[in-house]
Every structure is written in C-alpha cells, then in structure tokens.
Amino acid sequence: MKTNWKQITFLAAAIGFGACMFAANADATDWGKYQVGEHRSGYTYMTDESRAMQNDNFQNPGMLWVEQGAELWAKVDGKAGKSCASCHGESGDSMKGVAARYPVYDQNLGKLQDLEQQINYCLETRMETKPYKWESDEMLSMTTFVSYQSLGMPVNVKVDGPAAAAFEKGKAFYYERRGQLDMACKHCHEDNAGGIIRANTLTQGQGNGFPTYRLKWQKVGSLQRRFRGCNNEVRAKPYPYGSEEYTNLELYVKWRGQGLPIEAPSVRN
Amino acid sequence: MPKLTILVSAAAAVLLLAGSVSADGLVKYKVADNAIQQSLTGKAGDAAEGEKTFTNRKLGNCLACHQVTALAREPFHGEIGPSLDGVAGRYSEAQLRMQVVNAKVINPDTIMPAFYRTDGLHRVLDNFKDKPMLTPEQVEDVVAYLKTLK
Incomplete structure (x- = not known):
C-alpha cells in the first residue's frame, strides 16, 4: 500500500486546526450582538431557560406590559384632551431609538432626563394630567412599550457636552463604597462579574435590558428599582426614585453598555 | 457626691475589664504586621457558636462568597471568595482575626466587608448605623471556628 503523504498531511492539519478552534471556543463563547468588546449583556449570564423565554414573544411575560403600554399610548387623558398618540402618532414608531439614547440632557429643563421623567413631563405639561407614580403599572407599561420600540438597537447615550457633569457624578457613584457592607457597584459588577454569590450569578450590571421582567419580582421593573x-x-x-443621583447613575451604567442591544423587555433571573 | 464617685469608678472598672473602648464605642485593638494578636474579648471564642454565626445569613453570611467542604449540608456556597478549606493552615489566628475585623487593612480594594468597624462608612441604613456587623464575641467565635478548618 502506497502511503499518501499529501492526504495525511492534510488530515493532520485539519485535526490541528479543529483542535485550535475547539480550544478557542472553550475559552470564550461567541455571544454575537450580546457582547461588545469586554462588555456583555446580562443575557449572557442567564440560564438557557430564561434566554429562551426572552427570545420568544409569546413566552416573554414582559410583553404583557408592552401590550398594556400600547393601550395607554392611545388613551386620551387630561385637560388638553390628548393621548401620547395625538402628538407622537398612532403606532409608537416615532419612539424608535429613544430608549437607546436615554437618559438625555434636556437643554430647556437644564437637567438630565430619563425615560420616566420625560414621560411624566409630557403627561403634566402636554396632556395636563397627573404624572405616573414611579414603578406603577402605568409607568412600567409606558416605559416598556416605549423601550420595546428600540428592540435590538445599540445603546448610544451621549455623555459629553452638557451631559458630562452628570456622567462624571454617575461614575463617581459607581466607584464609591456604601452601606454597612461597604461595597461599591464595581466590586460586584466589574471585579466579580460572572462569579457566583449565593445562588446568583453576578452580571456586569448593564442597563440595556431594562425595563426587565425579573423572575424574582414576578413583574417588570425599572433600572432604578434594581439600584x-x-x-x-x-x-x-x-435614593428616592427619580433622584438626581440615580438618574446620573443610569446614564453612567447605560454608557458602560454602549453598543449592546436594547432588549426591553428582557428576562432576568 | 460619694454615690457618683462610686458609679464613675464602677463604670471605669467595667471598661478596664472589657478592654478599652474607642470613641465609636468599639473595643480598641492593636494592628501589627496585618494581624491582631489579642482577642477582642480577652478570651478564646467558641468554635461551635462561631459556626452558627458563620453560616447565619443575617450575621456572618460567609457562605455567600466562600466555600467550605465541611459545610456541604448548607446550600449555595458562593464562589467569588476563596475556599476556606484548610484556612487555619495558611494563616495564624492573629491574621484570621484581622481578616474578619477589617480585611481592608490587608487589601484596601477588597470586596470583603469589615465585620468589626463603624467608622468611615457611607449612607449606612438607619437600622445598622453605628453598629458593627458582628459583636466582639461573635468575631472571636468565628475566628475560633476558622481555626478548626485545617
């Protein structure tokens, strides 16, 4: 039998190449759009079951809030006799990209506004009705509906110019130890992301999945609830909901996940 | 007047017995070479009590971050801190005491809470304000328990 060296060499090379690929895969899973550089969405730390639940709109319990939000969107309320749809259109399409760029610095108000604050601004000044309470069903439905319009769009917050001061304060908060346990955000979400504390896997604490349906809460919740x-x-x-401190932190945390896709409503453990 | 004198000297005697107390109401201790040689209570802790404090989620809650094979019956050992199996062989009693009292003396950037400290903390919840996470007795009990992890 004649030895076919050419074939053997090819086979050996193929096996070697395959082994290299396997080794590379063992080191790091390719998380696709859910990872940008070192930054990984909370999605990558969840169980397969939670991810499957998020991926399927019929299974994702957060979609209930999207539906409720769609109803509220069209509902006329207040002295001005308007609904959100009166100014922004029936479908909510005009909200595409909003969740990806909020919180934003509002020149007229001279402050950083997150989505909740902007919604309440509209309710009070445009519709002339009562603002929603933070974390109420109405507020969560509206923020989830609005955020859902940006599903899959990369987070793209502006942190320079007039937003720079708020951004720096948010960053300082992130690195400041607090509480009797004397920990800063960074101790869990930067130094120990991926590690297990009790039964929970620590994530990088990105904001791209909020409002999120958290299984532990059995409902949708805001990023400030998580804070x-x-x-x-x-x-x-x-700090109180809507406080300057948490709004600054929202901006900073959103920026840490710059480029990660908006996943609202995500599903988290 | 004599009554007051008696009271004052009685209080002073109690303080002397318990070891001196610093301005924040905590027992004073001396740090040398990243270690605390003297027991905070002046006596040895109780290892069995220490195990209870160690596992109690409202006290030490040490398993939130650390693993201990001997405590396999307890669910959900965390993984972000090192395993404490054999810790008594790696550190002296005085070093273990320092680690429990205030690990930041050894590593200023550590995530590990200081279990006997109230100064320099920020925005502590009212329920926990000016209270150390553990009493001096509980610290000594935990140190005694750690010494059993050979």
Missing part, C-alpha cells in the same frame, strides 16, 4: 435593591443589599440607604 434600590442593590443598595439595600449592601445595607446602604437607597
């Missing part, structure tokens, strides 16, 4: 939860866990006084 309050974290602060309580380290036995630190939380």
